[in-house]
Every structure is written in structure tokens, then in C-alpha cells.
Amino acid sequence: MSGSGTFLGMPSFPENAEKALQDSQLRFNLRKATHTIRGKRAAVVEELPDWQELRAAGKAIKDDALRNLDRYLLQAEEAITKAGGHVHWASDAAEANEIVTGLIRATGETRVMKVKSMATQEIGLNEALEREGITAYETDLAELIVQLGDDWPSHILVPAIHRNRSEIREIFTEHMAEWGRPAPEGLSDDPRTLADAARLHLRERFLSTKVGVSGANFLIAETGTLVVLESEGNGRMCLTLPETLISVVGIEKVLPTWRDLEVFLQLLPRSSTGERMNPYTSMWTGATEGQEFHLVLLDNGRTKVLADEIGRQALRCIRCSACLNVCPVYERVGGHAYGSVYPGPIGAILTPQLRGMASELDASLPYASSLCGACYDVCPVAIDIPEVLVHLRSKAPHAPAERLGLTAAGWVLDKPVRLERAQRLATRFRGLVPKRRLPGPGAAWTATRDVPAVPEESFRDWWQRTEEGGGR
């Protein structure tokens, strides 16, 4: 995951989290939102007697798609090309941005409208286009709130989840005029009125913009069909009205067959917005209704994730965000602390794998979890997030003192006789162990914990003295 200037140079997760925890408004907004959606999800999942079977099928289909990804991508390419579309391959963010910029240039347009897409956020497309003099207008209500507020998204599904209605009203009133039609006079903070304001603000843009940029939820290898799920109708606007449509899609979005949709169209809406079905889903194959269509297939670190036997399951993710909504850590710190477009539990395993763990932030992400496992329970494609977290923790860089300590512990625990001697040594010198804080590098460990008391006698010695030694 290179090229995204968005969150570079951010401090580590614990530092971000500490700051976020002090924002009581943020915590209130998040708590309210995540609890609402949790309840809705649980109710509609409960409705389906075969949820676990669907979940197992979803996992199997994605595993098959990833295992044979080369074949399925070629199949999709052939189908789309046959249907009059053009397929481009981008190995990283820079190349994807270059391709999209070139395609927009070729149309002679300098304005494009966008439907919410994680992939284009990941590659920093809007910023790249801006540098080339092309303005990208976000059309999803939450993305609009984020764009107008010059803010970062904090949730996969509801990027403005950290904003409440009165903050949104303020953003609309202050910033809509800079991007087009100003907000109506005397705008209230009633959600309906706010949605109406967005409708008015974007209407003219929808009807006149000639290039649309989207992502996709699924790409069907068998037929070359692209699938976009949405709620507001801005997706349909961006997908159907422009003369040219460019879709940037991660290679892991492939589903082998048309039939596979019968699984994912049940799993995704219920896991995501907690609805039986989202208001609108668009499916199209190649150049549709006279439109020019380009698909940009994006790697940008995905093949690196695919190479990791344990970590690759993260690529099954369908971006539903159910794991964010149940996560006790996310609920308290919000999405910004994760320093990536992919926040929450899935972000904690996806970001360090896509970007690597060279930065302090990325190396700290596998620790942004209490390993409670709620994320795994709700995941519609059964990604064992705790398993991957632990796996990544073992791969993350560790401080020299920690490594030294663990090497020493390993040596001691390797032979019973060594442990026995170490325990005797510890009991003999127990008076020297500080009661509260350890000195040197150990201080970091005791900053949030007490030093455990060293007992007078080890269990081993006690056992020998009482039981084994016949002291009954």
C-alpha cells in the first residue's frame, strides 16, 4: 500500500488512541453509532436460519477465488474485453493513479465524480488527480461530509461516523459553497433536511459530469460483471450517467461464478448496514448502454499478503465493517487512530500486511486489539482476525531489550533444571526486586502493571517438600 500520502508520518496507535480517548464527543458519537448498527445487524442475521452455512460458503468461495486468482483474473479480463470494456493492470498505487489520470486526460475533462471506493482512497487518487489539475467530487453523503470538512474517513462503511448531525450541519453551511451549490439558508440539523441539502448540492453535478470513477464490491470472473452496492443512488448516478466510467478494483474482489453472488448478496448487506438488502445494487458487464468502460485492476501489496499462509485470509474481506462495529477498541478510539483507510480489526491486520511494518504506526497496529474475538464471530467470511493479529505480532519488530529478555526466557524455559535454578535464585534475592517499577527498559512494562511478587518458595520446591517428599 504505497502512494497514500494520507496518513504518512502519523504517530503509533497507542499515542493516537490516547488522544482520541480524551475527545468525549467522539466517544459519544461512536458509541451511539456502533451500538445502533450492532443491534440492527444482529436482528437481520438472526432472521436467516442458514447464516452459518452462508458464512462457510462465503469463506470457501473466497478461498477458491484467491487460490486460483491468476486464472480468474484472466477469465474476467477476457469477458470484459469481449463486452467492449478495457482492462488495465496496476502493480502499485502510482501506476494506478497514472492510468486513471491518463484515461481522464484522454476525455479532455477536468472534473470527475466519484462513488465511494476504498481502493481509490488507498491509492490516494483524489490527491494525485488534484496535482494534475483534475477535481474529483465525492458524491457519497459521508464522503461528501469528509471532503467538505477537509477531514479523514474513520469508518469503512460510514466514513463520517465520528461526526454527529450538528457537526454535519456546520460543515455543510460553512463549506458547500466552496465546492458548488451552497447549503440552503437556515439549514437545520434534521437528518432528512441534511440529506435534502446533499441532494440539491450534487444534482447539477450528476447531470453534467462526463466522467465517473468508482470501485466495485465484486467482479465476477465467469461473466466479467462488476457489482456495486450502495444506498443513496449516488452510485447509480456515477455508474450510469457519465459517458466514461473508470472502475478501480483490487484484484482480490474477484468471485469465480455468477452464482456466487447468491451468497454474497445475502452476507454483505446484513453484515454491513444491518439491512435485508441495501437500497441499490448495480451490475454491469463491459461497455454498457453506450458508455466507455475501463477497469483498473490493482495489486498494490495484495500479492504480498497472498504469499503469507496465515495472513492471506485477510484478502477474503468484503469491506462490510461488521468487525469495526463490535470492536471494543474501535468503539473507544475511532478510526483515525489506525492511521489508514482501513481502520478497526480488519485494518489492524490488513494495513501492516499491505504497507509492511517499517513505520512505528504500522508495527503497532497488530497490538491495537484485546484479542477478544468478537470480530471473528461477526465476520461474514470467517476471517480469524485474532489469529492473524498474533501472527503479525510475532513478525513485528521488537525492541532489543524485549528480544534479549525473550531469548533469555527461552533459554531458561528450555530445560527444567535451568528453570529450577532460576527460581531458587529469584527466591533468594526476592528482596532486591523493586515492588512497583522495574528500572531501565523494564519500566515500559511496569508503567501500566505492578511487578508480580516473587514467592518465598517456588511451587516446585513446595511440591517436593510436601507431597513428593512424603511430608503428608
Added chain:
Amino acid sequence: MSSRDLILARIRSAVAGAPQTDVEEARGYRTSPAPGEESGRVELFAERVRDYRAIVHVVPEEEVADTVARALSGRNAGRLVIPDGLPEEWLGAVPATLERLRDDPPLAAADLDAADGVITGCAAGIAETGTIVLSAGPGQGRRALTLVPDYHLCVVRADQVVPGVPEAISRLDPVRPLTWISGPSATSDIELNRVEGVHGPRTLEVVIAISGPR
């Protein structure tokens, strides 16, 4: 090496030796309704569409024309977009003053925006999810027709309603442009409350036509 070849090579080396998955074995979910569920299919469809705060009428086939006329007059819809292939009898009771906007030659986006609404049929209805699927076929028109106008009146024949998502998928042709509609345009972006009416039609009215005596 092209990026295409590079990505394909990276994939092949990443998954080399990984085990294969038997997908068919994993398809243990429902693909047809349980016995006894079939009978309430249309009622369930109506109930689920209503849940999205759409307006729903369930009427015998011969009353479709009257229901359509009443719905249009209730909204004062004077300019109606009518896709090619719409059954003429559905418009049998509308007043002569109704302005019929045909999409031939294709209407400009601004014309669609100025219309009061659109009337269409559909390709399928899904009971379990309250979903209507359009496939740009006869009586449905291209995708923009049901998107830009603020009001969508949709006639669904009872025999088009299938029990669940799997039955709909097997009935649809993926090569056609498909639009799945579950209620009017909505957003949950403000404090995760569903609010109807953003960029698509703010009102969805559905007439479910039952053939034979009810």
C-alpha cells in the same frame, strides 16, 4: 515485463502449493424455500417492500390500471416517463392529459430531471429481501429512467416474485445491466439512522398484480 505479467507472476508464486477448496461441498445454504414457505411468498414480498417505507398495493391484475391512475393523480404527476414495451393496459385509466415522455430518441438527463415520475415493470421480485430487480428489458428502459425522476411507480406481477436471493440469481441474465432496488433511495450516513430520499427517487410505489381471483 508488463504489469499484467508481473501481477500474474506474483500471484502464481504466492499461492504455489496452497491447498484447493471444494466450493460445491460448502454450499450448504438454502437455495429453495422450505415446504410451506412458498404459499406466503407474495404477502411476504409486500410486507418486506413496505418495511423500506415504499408504498405498496396488492391488487388483482384487472385493477392495475385503476391503481396506477389513482397513484398518479394522487401525486399530480402530469409528465410521466414511459419506457418502450410497457404493457399499454397498465395505462388504460390514466387521463388523456397525462404527458407521456418516450425515451425514443433518448431523453436528456435534464428532461428526466424535469419529469414527475417514471412507470416500469420489472424482471423479478425477491420476497425475503423485498427487492425489485430491473434488467433494462421491455417495459423497464435504460437505467437512468428509474434513477433521475423523483418518483418510481413499479408494477410487479405475482409470478415474477421468487422466494429468495438464490432463485433470483438463477433467473437473471448477468450480461444485461441489472439494478436491484430495495425501497426508495436512502442513507444511513448521519448517525446510522436510515433516512429515505437522497439521490435516487425519493418515493417508490409498487403495484403487485395478482392473476385470477384473490
